[in-house]
Amino acid sequence: MLVVSIGVSSCATGGKEQNTGTKPVFSAEDMDLSVDPGTNFFEYANGGWRKQHPLPDDKSRYGSFDLLAEENKEKVKLIIENAAAQNAEDGTVSQKIGDFYASGMDMDAINKAGIKPIQPLLSKINSIEKQDDIVKVISFLQQQGINPLFYYHATADQKNSKMNIAGVYQSGLGMPDRDYYLEKTDDAKKLRDAYQNYLTTLYTLSGHAETEAAKKAELVFDFETSLAKASNSRLENRDPHKTYNKVDINGVEEMVKPFPFASFIKGMGYSVPAEINVSQPEFLAEVGKLYKKEKLSTWKTFLTSVVLRNTAAYLTQDFVNANFAFYGQAMSGQKEQEPRWKKVVNTTNGALGEAVGQLFVAEYFPPAAKKRMDKLVENLRIAFGQRISQLEWMSDETKQAAQEKLDAIRVKIGYPNKWRDYSDLKVVKTSYVENILASNRFELDFDLAKIGKPVDQDEWFMTPQTVNAYYNPLANEIVFPAAILQPPFFYLDGDDAVNYGAIGVVIGHEMTHGFDDQGRLFAKDGNMEEWWTAEDSEKFNARTKVLVDQFNQFEVLPGVFANGELSLGENIADLGGLLISYQAYLNSLNGKENTEKIDGFTDKQRFYLAYSRVWAQNIRDAEIARLTKVDVHSLGSNRVNGPLPNVQEWYDAFGLDAKSPLFITPEERASIW
Incomplete structure (x- = not known):
């Protein structure tokens, strides 16, 4: 968008x-x-x-x-804490806001759980036995709001802006931009080294020996570098003509062959739309090449890394520290992490934004x-x-x-003029990661339900x-x-x-x-x-x-x-x-x-x-x-x-x-x- x-x-x-x-x-x-x-x-x-x-x-x-x-x-913290203090009835907005925040603040429970909350995702990846399984797992991860290769989303049609169509946008990189993978400068090399160290730490924390973890990190980095080489630059992505390539499903599958894109969509539980805009066709072509040539073991290693880096900020303190060491210290120069409550306020705010917003407006907007x-x-x-x-x-x-x-x-x-309905979002007090993933699924359903429908001008x-x-x-x-x-x-x-x-x-x-x-x-x-x-x-x-x-x-x-x-x-x-x-x-x-x-x-x-x-x-x-x-x-x-x-x-x-x-x-x- x-x-x-x-x-x-x-x-x-x-x-x-x-x-x-x-x-x-x-x-x-x-x-x-x-x-x-x-x-x-x-x-x-x-x-x-x-x-x-x-x-x-x-x-x-x-x-x-x-x-x-x-x-x-x-x-916003006061609003959230007031909601948490109400001990509200299950299913109410106050219960969801309060319990989401409480689950993120309970570091004892988070540390005790370890990587158990993401074990179903890792087990799904480990169950890959044949090439078709790769697509099934990517569909499954996409449902959880984890986008291993690309974002699949609803978007207004740029040439028929009153209607929503499906869109595909490049993803897959753990570093913030493709240039970090490609530039030859000393600073870029230092950040590449820091990123591989980060991946190594994630694998180590998830139970791998350090030598094995380092090998996996190198494998993932090479895989992502292939994606980076095929990615549009940020400047290219500013060109709406270059990123407008509307086709039907046959057109997408021709771009990404032999990756079965229709199966990917169906695997998420959605029907194949009539029209899809592909923002970066060259990127999809590279995905197809990687799907054809890379070993199953490489795909499993890469997909595991995607899950780990997408959930690290919500896992144990060791994972949180590793996440900060790369994205906070190495990338941005921060010396210390924000207080825990600020991070959790941000996440709660992201998951229940308009519910919190309705309370914010009533309290603070004259x-x-x-x-x-x-x-x-x-x-x-x-x-x-x-x-x-x-x-x-x-x-x-x-x-x-x-x-x-x-x-x-x-x-x-x-x-x-109208507020979001969060009735279908289930929030528990016992698992922060479960709430994050539930919110991701809720947002994906909300987004993809727009495909093929008129744009809501009140959104x-x-x-x-x-x-x-x-x-x-x-x-x-x-x-x-x-x-x-x-x-x-x-x-x-x-x-x-x-x-x-x-x-x-x-x-x-x-x-x-x-x-x-x-x-x-x-x-x-x-x-x-x-x-x-x-x-x-x-x-x-x-x-x-x-x-x-x-x-x-x-x-x-x-x-x-x-x-x-x-x-x-x-x-x-x-x-x-x-x-x-x-x-x-x-x-x-x-x-x-x-x-x-x-x-x-x-x-x-x-x-x-x-x-x-x-x-x-x-x-x-x-x-x-x-x-x-x-x-x-x-x-x-x-x-x-x-x-x-x-x-x-x-x-x-x-x-x-x-x-x-x-x-x-x-x-x-x-x-x-």
Whole structure:
């Protein structure tokens, strides 16, 4: 599903100091006034905050976005603990929430159980005696939410977006990206060694001698490397044309032969659909080759590793420690694990998200916030329309189509109109892994039941308690969960300049996703089709290349540069969000000048400071390296120092000129929306 989000990072409290008695939004202690704003605006706006919020040992990154997420986690914990304290009747939502959490917190029982909870899965793998058994076992694991080779899921048809079809997407890798298997750098080699050590540990903990475990780990790594070589890169997966390959079951089986894909689907207990979109045909071809040539023993070893690494975080403390040593320490540079309760809150929240969300909204989401957001969204829509009409580079024909798409954007704020029914999910207090697998089966049934049916336009893909927002091009909709409508994004009693600079830019960001390098390929009804003139498309691509080139120049670590192509969609959305929201703020003044200073800053300065404060963060070098490789969002500092030098109004607000190191000459600036 092509959902694009605002990203992760956040901060302070605020509004007008005289209303709340709290610390000013932009007090000098949160900034670093010794830094020239034209040299490093990120540090100027956030230097004090960064000093006051050093990286906790259990975090690889800690920003104002993360701080809000942590505060939210405390609220969710209270909701879950209150549910657990009720000793509710079996089958009720409170019982399920409470028992799921309790099962994850009972480490004595988890340690005592050892690998017994996953023994039925391992026994199923060990029962493989012939090639056909491989498919049966993969189907069985898929039912448990464990995807050894690919994700099989429901997805809106990109060219008929009101209907759901089946989709197949590459999987099978234990490391976060194919490039970790293929790159020749020293850092990549170290991570490959760490990954093989992790696999060795998993096999050892499951009862194998260390020498045998090491051999199995090497075998698995070679198998996964074959999958990696056939996998699309993240950049290739950003191309909706490349990943749209709709065929019938015969077409899929031709791609993946001799792997019997129809048998795989039937083995999960589902009928074969009429249409299936294969996102990566080359990957399926490699699966077919491996199915034909690899020994049964290799398949059994690989499938066992998939089960172990998919369940390690929910097993004994030794498994949890091994999981953290690779994914937390080696990959991201974390020094310590999060407290157990945070992990279990996350898992409970994931399994019963809308049930928890319904309680969250009742407790923490004021109706006034939704009302004010409704007005802000429409103000941003008007401003975006104004900017489209004023574009000098776009033809009238494409402008009209763009205006129609903008007018058609659906808006969801706060929480769903209808809530998920969790009646069929059974939760017990005695087994954490059993609850995880039961939740996986429940989610798979919910998802695959959509295939062949109309898309439910009321469905949400984030829970209300999620600190984020997203745009869905197949529905042409923007979605703002309740949890993001808090400082530093949204100030219910804050002044307009701050709100337009923070949540206003978020709104503009998500709207702009409908017109970024991916979103622009989808029409107002969500269908992938060409609605631009060829000349306008060429002009758009030339303008976005300016942004690609700018971000490619950011050296994030010695010798490591940002990926301007991978992050292009998000960078377009950041720049567009800034320009659209600033226009909306000016509109709100009705031609009058706001001369009031608050916290010592003019309204124009507060707008850009509010935006910058959202991305305040500290981050470890290992996490910088990982995110640069796998994340479509730019790093926090680049989300500030990247787009702002393209905005003349920012220069004007802070009295900056060509002498400033961040200065970009007008003719070299990115100008898109």
